[in-house]
Amino acid sequence: MLSYLYSSHHPNTTTNPQEDPVTGIDAPPHPFDTAIATEYLGGHRIAGRTCPDYANMVGPFGGVTAAALLRAIEGHPDRLGDPLALTVNYAGPIADGPFEITARPVRTNRTNQHWQLELSQDGAITTTATAVFGIRRDTWSDLELAMPSVPGPDQAEPQEFPEFIAWGRNYDLRFLTGAVPDPAPTEAQPASPDSVSTLWLRDRPARPLDFAALTAMSDAFYPRVFLRRGQYVPAGTISLTVYYHATSAELAAQGTEYLLGSARAHRFAHGHFDQNAHLWGHDGTLLATSHQLVYFKG
Amino acid sequence: MLSYLYSSHHPNTTTNPQEDPVTGIDAPPHPFDTAIATEYLGGHRIAGRTCPDYANMVGPFGGVTAAALLRAIEGHPDRLGDPLALTVNYAGPIADGPFEITARPVRTNRTNQHWQLELSQDGAITTTATAVFGIRRDTWSDLELAMPSVPGPDQAEPQEFPEFIAWGRNYDLRFLTGAVPDPAPTEAQPASPDSVSTLWLRDRPARPLDFAALTAMSDAFYPRVFLRRGQYVPAGTISLTVYYHATSAELAAQGTEYLLGSARAHRFAHGHFDQNAHLWGHDGTLLATSHQLVYFKG
Numbered sequence A, B: 001m002l003s004y005l006y007s008s009h010h011p012n013t014t015t016n017p018q019e020d021p022v023t024g025i026d027a028p029p030h031p032f033d034t035a036i037a038t039e040y041l042g043g044h045r046i047a048g049r050t051c052p053d054y055a056n057m058v059g060p061f062g063g064v065t066a067a068a069l070l071r072a073i074e075g076h077p078d079r080l081g082d083p084l085a086l087t088v089n090y091a092g093p094i095a096d097g098p099f100e101i102t103a104r105p106v107r108t109n110r111t112n113q114h115w116q117l118e119l120s121q122d123g124a125i126t127t128t129a130t131a132v133f134g135i136r137r138d139t140w141s142d143l144e145l146a147m148p149s150v151p152g153p154d155q156a157e158p159q160e161f162p163e164f165i166a167w168g169r170n171y172d173l174r175f176l177t178g179a180v181p182d183p184a185p186t187e188a189q190p191a192s193p194d195s196v197s198t199l200w201l202r203d204r205p206a207r208p209l210d211f212a213a214l215t216a217m218s219d220a221f222y223p224r225v226f227l228r229r230g231q232y233v234p235a236g237t238i239s240l241t242v243y244y245h246a247t248s249a250e251l252a253a254q255g256t257e258y259l260l261g262s263a264r265a266h267r268f269a270h271g272h273f274d275q276n277a278h279l280w281g282h283d284g285t286l287l288a289t290s291h292q293l294v295y296f297k298g
Helices: A031-035 A062-074 A166-170 A211-217 A224-229 A248-252 B031-035 B062-074 B166-170 B211-217 B224-229 B248-252
Strands: A039-042 A045-049 A082-090 A098-108 A112-121 A124-134 A171-177 A197-203 A235-244 A259-264 A267-269 A272-280 A286-296 B039-042 B045-049 B082-090 B098-108 B112-121 B124-134 B171-177 B197-203 B235-244 B259-264 B267-269 B272-280 B286-296
Touching: A031 A062, A031 A211, A045 A062, A062 A082, A062 A098, A062 A112, A062 A124, A062 A211, A062 A235, A082 A211, A082 B082, A082 B124, A082 B235, A098 B124, A112 B112, A112 B124, A124 B082, A124 B098, A124 B112, A124 B124, A124 B235, A166 A171, A211 A235, A211 A248, A211 A286, A224 A267, A224 A272, A224 A286, A235 B082, A235 B124, A235 B235, A235 B286, A286 B235, A286 B286, B031 B062, B031 B211, B045 B062, B062 B082, B062 B098, B062 B112, B062 B124, B062 B211, B062 B235, B082 B211, B166 B171, B211 B235, B211 B248, B211 B286, B224 B267, B224 B272, B224 B286
Parallel strands: none
Antiparallel strands: A039 A045, A045 A098, A082 A124, A082 A235, A098 A112, A112 A124, A171 A197, A197 A259, A235 A286, A259 A272, A267 A272, A272 A286, B039 B045, B045 B098, B082 B124, B082 B235, B098 B112, B112 B124, B171 B197, B197 B259, B235 B286, B259 B272, B267 B272, B272 B286
């Protein structure tokens, strides 16, 4: 999995201190916006391209691919409402360079809309997806999964992903439990008895939260098998589903504050495991829940 | 939602006590097999039809639609391996009668295969889906989500869904917590402080477990909002994702025993909630986890 290392070839351009993340005045685009930029070509065709800042060990970070697919719908002239659910299936590797998305609204109802998507390069499908967008309205509400009571982000040490995970540099990660194992430990690391990681996270540089950023963050938890095994092993997401619990106003209210994320697995077996994540706003609002199925070796 | 009541028009034919669910000798097909029967038409086209035994309040039970989509892949000559993940999006109502499924293997890798599916009636798409099938192999394994310690199925009272939920009659449901509210209570029912239901369940009549039955059972938990509100309100699944943790041998080892299921929601807001479910075999094996996004009114 280490055969594609973009990091040493593409200097990170994401830490320009002159940028105002709120107003964006006189500032270059945030690297996340560059990474998910799509161009509507007409019909149901949308053009995009990978961005070295968001490279993973092989191909792009899955979260940024998911965000680009979401953004393709957001930029489609037929779009109704905001995201409710997104499922992305990582069918094959995405090469560095341009790609094309086909995003078709296959059924539009009064209050929701169903999408089918494909991401392809040179005519070969690398990624499939479905999405549901819709219009939210006021109803009875209740939060059952309260944000855990944890120390604030200023009480947690920042942790860097290793150098060869380029996309990790674009997130400010402050782990409370379940930090990333050392990829090249000088002595054996203890395996964790559970797969739970809890951390504060936000874009680096800070960027106002929106559905696309929330999508990418829902995949910003490293593979749980690393934690359980106390080491890096080959692993990759096969399928990712995100449920959006928040309105756009609730996202806007987060501004550039840290979110609290927590992830865990339920079963590791036969080369696969599940990975579930919850993302709360700093004010305790549950913004998104995500689920993924991950393959692993070892 | 009560405008389509199939139950009074179609007597339930599922409780023939002469049927041997294991051998099937001299027995009619199990009603579940009738309900998910598909006919491969060639190309990527598969024919199916709704079955009144598995009707819901409006259209068919979503779990049986998901199982029919899975079965369409299982009967496709190009299929590789067993189910790993399935996502079904319920885009519009399915009318009583025949339907056609298009199931395309869009990418086949060495050990897994990605599918895109559509279910349509008279040329209109009612349901979309994606699936990942694959070949499992032995790896390091661990179960993090152990089966809760609960009384056995013989210690729990059987509970019937109301008459107007036809499909409920095809399941033997033994709730330990979070039973179904009375749809027409003579006095106000207390709302539950949480959305958890835990129950033993199996097909009725009993039927050996397979991936299709597991798929349907992963959707056999009634909408969590009923429990929280202490009453029936209009609600319907928008998107369902199932992760299959078990091998076919692990499923076969369950025979016709009860499974233990547990379901809950995390947030109710803006007309939607999430619903997560876990299904364990009687031997404690975690067989499947599922997630769904549900719309509701009220």
